[in-house]
Every structure is written in C-alpha cells, then in structure tokens.
Amino acid sequence: MSKKTIILGIESSCDETAASILTENQHGIPTILSNIISSQVDVHKEFGGVVPELAARSHIEKIDWIVEKAIKDSGKKLEDIDAIASTAGPGLIVCLSVGLSFGKALALSLNKPFIAVNHLEGHALSPKLNSQLDYPYLLLLISGGHSQFLSVEGLGKYKRLGTTIDDALGEAFDKTAKILGIEFPGGPQIEILAKKGNPNKYELPKPIFNRGGCNLSFAGLKTAILKISKTLKTDQDKYNLAASFQKTIEEILNKKTKIAFEEFKKKNNTKTNHFVVAGGVAANKKIREILINLCKKENFKPIFPPKELCGDNAAMIAMVGLEKYKLNQFTKLDHPAIPRWPLDESAAFLKGAGVKF
Ligand code: KG4
Numbered sequence: 001m002s003k004k005t006i007i008l009g010i011e012s013s014c015d016e017t018a019a020s021i022l023t024e025n026q027h028g029i030p031t032i033l034s035n036i037i038s039s040q041v042d043v044h045k046e047f048g049g050v051v052p053e054l055a056a057r058s059h060i061e062k063i064d065w066i067v068e069k070a071i072k073d074s075g076k077k078l079e080d081i082d083a084i085a086s087t088a089g090p091g092l093i094v095c096l097s098v099g100l101s102f103g104k105a106l107a108l109s110l111n112k113p114f115i116a117v118n119h120l121e122g123h124a125l126s127p128k129l130n131s132q133l134d135y136p137y138l139l140l141l142i143s144g145g146h147s148q149f150l151s152v153e154g155l156g157k158y159k160r161l162g163t164t165i166d167d168a169l170g171e172a173f174d175k176t177a178k179i180l181g182i183e184f185p186g187g188p189q190i191e192i193l194a195k196k197g198n199p200n201k202y203e204l205p206k207p208i209f210n211r212g213g214c215n216l217s218f219a220g221l222k223t224a225i226l227k228i229s230k231t232l233k234t235d236q237d238k239y240n241l242a243a244s245f246q247k248t249i250e251e252i253l254n255k256k257t258k259i260a261f262e263e264f265k266k267k268n269n270t271k272t273n274h275f276v277v278a279g280g281v282a283a284n285k286k287i288r289e290i291l292i293n294l295c296k297k298e299n300f301k302p303i304f305p306p307k308e309l310c311g312d313n314a315a316m317i318a319m320v321g322l323e324k325y326k327l328n329q330f331t332k333l334d335h336p337a338i339p340r341w342p343l344d345e346s347a348a349f350l351k352g353a354g355v356k357f
C-alpha cells in the first residue's frame, strides 16, 4: 500500500494559534488526525478587540507547543510529515509572521517542501474536510474580516460576484455586541440573546437592499443600533434589539444570496448547483436555517463545514496544503507575509503590500 501524504498545517493570522495534521484515507478523502486550536479571547477581552502586538506575542509563546501537540496527538512523528503549510495572509502582519516563519524554519530543518496558504482559501475549501465537493461551486464567505460571494472554479480560481462595500458581517455582529455591552467576541452571544427577543420590535435599515447586485453593506446597521441603544431601558429591550438585528441580517442574506444564485447560474453550467457557506458567521444556526430553506426553493445544494471548522483553524490550511502538494505547488522560502490578499486576482491586489522578513 502506498504511503499516504501527511501535511502539517499552521495558522496564526489573527487571534487563534492553531496546528493540524492532515492525511487522506484509502479513497483519497482528507482525514484530520489532529486539530489543535488555542484561542486568545482572554488576552484581548479587556480591550474589546484584538490587539495586534499582544496577539503576536501570544502566538510566539504558544506556537512551538501547539505544533508539538498536533504532531503528538496525530500519532505521527515529525519525520513522517511530507510538507508544511502555513497561512501567509491575509491577516495581521505581526501575527502572520509568527506561523509563517515557524513553518519555513521547520520545512528548512526537515528538508521538506513549504507551502504558503491564503487563509481565505482555507475557509473556501473547509467543506472538503467533511464532504465530497466538486468545482465549480458558489461560496458565501462570512467571517470577521470578509463577506463575499465567490464562484469557485478550481484550486486558486475564484471569481468574485459580490463583496461588502464596508463592514464584514462578523464585524457587524461584533460591533452590535459591543454596543449592547456584550464581552468580546460578541457574535455568538448575539445569536443567543436574539432567541429571547422580539425580532419585529425595531425596524433597522437594510443598506443597498434593492440595488448593487449581490454586494453587501452593513455599516448603516451599526449606526442605527447605536442610536436605538441609547433608548434601551430593560434587558428585554436589549434582547429585542439583538433579535431585530439578527432578523435584518437574515433578510439581507436571503435576498442577496438569491441574486448570487442567479449570477452563479449565468456563469456556470453545472448539473448540481452547490452552495458553500464558510467562515466564522457560518456557525450561526438561524443563518444556516434561512439559507438551507432558500436552497430548497432555488434548487441549490447547501454545504456547511462542521461548526468547529467554521472559525479559524489549521485543518483548513493543511487541506489547501494537501491540494497544492498533489499539484507540486510548492513555495519558495522567501515568500512574504501578505496582509491584504484577495482570493480573486482581478479584485484589487495591493502590489507591495507583501512584506518580506
Ligand atoms: O472566520 P473567523 O473565525 O475569523 C476570521 O477569519 O475573521 O470569524 C470570526 C467571526 C467573528 O466576527 C465572530 O463574532 C463571528 O465570526 N461569529 C459569529 C458566530 N460565531 C462566530 N457571528 C454570528 N453568529 C455566530 N454564531
């Protein structure tokens, strides 16, 4: 029996230090052997958001034992690893530099190939960790830093159909939570509070709802919520506002996804239309429900990564590493960390944004 490829994935783009060992089973299906994630929530809580310098320091303190634990838990040895894949962007430059340098150094010392991975491509491919998924598919990527509809046409082949013109959806959840006095990171808490409230209590704006194709906009919501928050008297008022926010988001996503379905169908002629929802906000149960219902009506097949793989993790980075390994797409060791790195090459790429170190 031929030896199965083993990839070490490393992620440190923001406030999660993570490492994972990934292989394939006899049918070529990716198999996670270990997936270690250490969140820095406690480090950043008192500041109400991620402090880059503290995040980087925390990555430096943890990266070696996280990688060690990932290898130990996988039952493999360091020398069994075929290649090392690290997130190279987008993200906070001081944070990216930690996992990227660590991965490069390890690859150099083991004399194994190194693979630089786009973090967004990790989210985009994360459903492949538990589902058989063929190209092309429509992707809705909703995370703390990005909100985009993309036509995924192959590894490294993305066409952007729509994007947020201001805040990302996760950012809108987090900002709403902050206004309501909920501890960072508030996104998941909003979902919980919303269950106790009346979603029809407050009328909130839906920016670019009737124009702009499947582009999105959430900044106006924050302003409206800030205004209403000054009138809140009881906890129930707070729950009502959280519920109204959640409902507004559902309506926006429902409408914009329907438009994205049409645009995807115009571009691609496939027998089965697959719709993948990935990124941290894809963990939101109500958002999942409305998108699943929409798929039923519009004849799309919905695919979500398992909840634990929606947020930042290194298994998705190793997954991209595995696909690139099979195509011999290795990276030179002078590859820079790239703080801004869009998936769609035709979208503005800031030349010179990469920083070598
Ligand atoms: O993908 P992710 O872990 O990190 C980025 O790459 O940004 O996404 C984090 C975002 C945060 O804004 C967080 O509040 C949001 O995902 N999030 C949620 C939920 N779980 C995480 N937002 C709404 N409902 C949730 N259940």
Ligand code: ZN
Pocket: 119, 123, 143, 144, 279, 280, 311, 312
């Ligand atoms: Zn992410």
